Amino acid sequence: MKILNPKKVFVQYRDDMRPYEPVMKRRYTITHSDITAELFVFIAEKYADDQITKMRDEVRVAWEESEKGLVLIGSVIVDGIDIKGISSIRNKIFYNEMPTALQALRQGDRFLFMNKPVFDETPVYIHFISNNPKFDKMYNFGKIGDYK
């Protein structure tokens, strides 16, 4: 895994989100700059739709409660209406860059995880959304603590 430089990660807490709480309503929107390689983590009640560009290269992740306990469920849009780019290439980039996005999430919201280390055990599932069944998949990216 390519190790992310923590100096590249910027955070913006929105709404009523604070560093240590609340947990369950946290929604992360992760964006980046191709020019500076900086990553931006928005921690909010709602996804940061105002930060989404035509590139649609954002990653969204939210906490959810499953039968087996807490999970982090996310999504990326591989293809669809108004999405430019070749599905197979977008799919590959999202897959390869996901560890970087997850490191940004873990780094950006690290105070939450440092406060309750058990949260590092939370499994991460990312839904790659595509009209093509070959790409439309839910991937298990391991535990969020793998990305610290």
Add this chain to the structure above:
Amino acid sequence: MKILNPKKVFVQYRDDMRPYEPVMKRRYTITHSDITAELFVFIAEKYADDQITKMRDEVRVAWEESEKGLVLIGSVIVDGIDIKGISSIRNKIFYNEMPTALQALRQGDRFLFMNKPVFDETPVYIHFISNNPKFDKMYNFGKIGDYK
């Protein structure tokens, strides 16, 4: 005072800095993007020298203990070796934009102030550094809580 959009403020905690502590060692480096009007607040033990550009338009602020209690002491470089631009213009821009920089500081580090509201009473002094005695001044910008 021009009201800063909180969605324009990004934070990066460095070193051992956490949202609620430690207080006294906090050093803020505030930078901005002329293109996006975004403000970046680095909260760290050391100033974020890696973020300083040739423009030298950053604002630095630190907590200090004075005889009268806590103060926030900052500085900007109006002119000097390797500083481009006309002193009088840089001086004016720094003076006019200081409320925006201080709002970014108060917004970026708001969890600290929300946790201990008495901190909002802290007076802010900014040293405008210049070789010209006309511009080399220490300004009192009121209380940091005025910028929330």
